[in-house]
Amino acid sequence: MNWPRAMLTDSGGFQMVSLLHLADITEKGVTFQSPVDGKPMLLTPEESIQIQNRIGADIIMALDDVVKTTITGPRIEEAMYRTLRWIDRCIAAHKKPNEQNLFGIVQGGLDPVLRDICVRGLVERNLPGYAIGGLAGGEDKDSFWRVVAQCTALLPEDKPRYVMGVGYPLDIVVCSALGADLYDCVYPTRTARFGTALVPEGVLKLKHKAMAEDTRPIDPTCSCMVCKNYTRAYIHCLVTKDAMGSQLLSYHNLHYMLQLSRDLHSSIIEERFPDFVRGFLQKMVNAECERSRKERDS
Template identity: 40%
Template sequence: MSRFHWTCESTDGAARAGMLHTSHGPVATPTFMPVGTVGTVKAMTMDAVRSTGAGIVLGNTYHLMLRPGAERVQQLGGLHKFMDWSGPILTDSGGFQVMSLGALRKLDQDGVTFKSHIDGSTHRLTPESSTDIQHKLDATITMCFDECPALPAAPEAIAASMRLSMRWAARSREAFIPRAGYGQFGIVQGGTETDLRAESVKALTDIGFEGYAIGGLAVGEGQELMFSTLDTTVPLMPTNAPRYLMGVGTPDDLLGSVMRGVDMFDCVMPTRAGRTARAYTERGTLNLRNARHANDARPISPHCDCLACTRHSRAYLHHLFRANEILGPMLLTWHNIAYYQRLMRQIRAAILEGQLEALATRLRAEWAAEDWTEDEMPQPHIPPVA
């Protein structure tokens, strides 16, 4: 089996189209990873996830260590078999989840002691134990353990946090067990401070990882500040490794970040929106709970081949959400993941053709436009009952 690596196929400005080569198959980049925090992409079967074109999914160390437990997953054949996903899996290290526990956790130089949000039991995560848990889960991509400071914060607090994360990154790397086709990513920290981000990039590249992530953004700083941080950070990162922006974001966030040189993304937005009746489309976001959809026989989008759009009307989806039927979130989550995957394929194709700026102009105009008119929208195809 070949080593874990990323190859660049084409560039368009700072944007890159490439291929990630892993033990569990290749992944075309740019790519969006559906979030499967506890071994499931909420409200979806893995067959449904596969049907959207997703090439890689995300799991989480913190949640899976609490239940069902890394040892149990390992005994049952690893996370790929456990959740019925044969493709690559990236596991978040658990650092963000632990840091969000507030009073339930205690940080020291060695790691974090915390109480479970489930039953109050006490646990501890260190760079070594986080890396070991991810190994037991059989994560294709392991993330180093880091601290995620809450923003806004004083520059000296951000600096101390970043340097602690860099020490933890070195320990995570030491604990990582190399295997053909598996990789580990370092995480760039430093808030929105240009000098701290640069220091973090240098520390991680000196250690050496198979890929590099950008953490600590999309935490309320706003898109403009996020993009300006990417503008100064991404050019410092290695050009021969994948770049992953953690926890981002909206369709426009993805587009703007790709244009700044980012290759990989994850975010709960499309699945969370699907559970709350919000549909992402080429014409912006629709709220299927709105009364205007009650008699609308059109599909959500004329360009989507998901089950929600090919079999059902907006009126039916509106009814499902008003009736609190679980099928509503299932269908709309499927649609949103399908839209995100289709968007990434569009962006990748535009990079390969050298047409990303033109695509970006068109996409942003369409997102700002009104909903489709009646004559632009076909009726859904409802196959006859056999």
Template identity: 40%
Template sequence: MTDRISFHLDATDGKARTGKIQTTRGAIRTPAFMPVGTAATVKGMMPESVRATGADILLGNTYHLMLRPTAERIARLGGLHGFMNWDGPILTDSGGFQVMSLGALRKLDEDGVTFKSHIDGSKHRLTPERSMEIQALLGSDIVMCFDECPALPADRDRIATSMELSMRWAKRSKTAFGDRPGHALFGIQQGGLEQDLRAQSADALRDIGFDGYAIGGLAVGEGQAAMFDCLDYAPDQLPVDRPRYLMGVGKPDDIVGAVARGVDMMDCVLPSRSGRTGQAFTRRGVVNIRNARHADDPRPLDAECACPACSSYSRAYLHHVSRSKEMIAGMLLTWHNLHYYQDLMAGMRGAIAAGTFDAWQAVFHARRAEGDVEPI
């Protein structure tokens, strides 16, 4: 183990794993879902409310924070933890994915990426060295290598060229990261849906040596079946004694399928974004609370859920505030969704530890297939 992070596997069931990542700011129970705090906030939530859902770690976004309020300002104000009032671990992404999504607003070369801000059009430069500098200024506990992530579908030559560039950037990221006790650096596997390219990427990352390993370049338009096909082999190509992080995933059934294939960490904006648009994740599938069928329904959103939205408010109320575009609607539904996701992770951790993960998965899928409760 390194002096930056420790990872201990407590149990496995098939390929599914449960364990603990120990950081200087606390333990992260795995499998772990990381709520996304893009701009130093999980939208609609107080930090203590996010903690109450069961979250051990949050994700912050290098691209957005470097533009506003700037990493330098956050550093002057004591770092990201104090700035956003979150005392647990924080993982920051490298900015590579967001820069990729800018399309025509960016220019890629061997050294890095030049891009225009989506906020005011100002010109910026991101390199592996600058990404490491920004993440050090933010003070995140887990730092991600700077990489290039091509959108899928893409031809094999494009994927191979991108992967090889990302591996060169990974080496530069490791050098620039330096020796930072108490902080961890994760490498990012690329290679699209090509098994041999994924293997090459994994070998290159192993040679450099990282505290954890991410599976990048998925959930970018390839569809669930293709993603699962890739996850049938990609996690196995990474070191067994380090955390495996699947970036940007996803829906509840994506997460369960990823854990079944050996993934330890995930993040996604879906719980909070969906909450703001009236979508609620429940044990019986997705509920659109804005639908007219809920207008006179006195029942809770999910009778088995202990979150404030379910324990204190009716479907009728949630329907009303959501249709009326009241702020509390997004707050309550986001809290519910994040609570549901953390319940999901806790359920999987318990089932893996008990050796009953297959049975747990069967119940999970069967209940979702039932659909929502019948209207009144």
């Protein structure tokens, strides 16, 4: 890939949720039905690590038993304890511990007792870093943030803490305030494919008719190539009929997320993070109030 910076690979565990109708989960591993030819494929903790060893990423993830946070009952506890058993198999299978950092993944749904057991079990294994998994699956924000706060409070402060599958700007800012360090999500490019741009006030939907004659850039404060060269009206014309529109929005959205990350990081280093959070939230709140006012007036 010629990517000159750090790289992370996932274990395949999330596919237990996204391809649940094609998967059979047992203690041995997860058997997937190939979406290509229908043949069964077994992914074990050992095979997951072996694949990631061959890829050579700087951070590799343990195979965990993932369930949606909206699921309740004994399945949550079963998955959490299986995740702890599988981490030992992943550690044993890891052939490059001095070159690649194996992260364990905290599971336990929205149950604080199960999360506590899983966190403590992983910390006992003294891993290079830790992930908080099984979130951003439909649960309410209060529950989501509560679990993140609980896990970051228990995980070592001197090791990376990674919230998996999280990419909304608001969630990244809040979780960073709670002590998280790493995130991943398809949100910036996925929302671009639906004609939506990320802006400091929240989102801007370029498919709306109001954009058709708007000659302003997506974000007047943004320095990206798209905002320097194209108007909202031009991109509106593209997103309704041409793939180039989603490509331009993807470029802008990734630039927005990179700039947000830089600003967030520098605010922490310069010890002005509380002011950064207040300013970030104030822009969103003011924009939401303005949208509500316009809706009432219309």
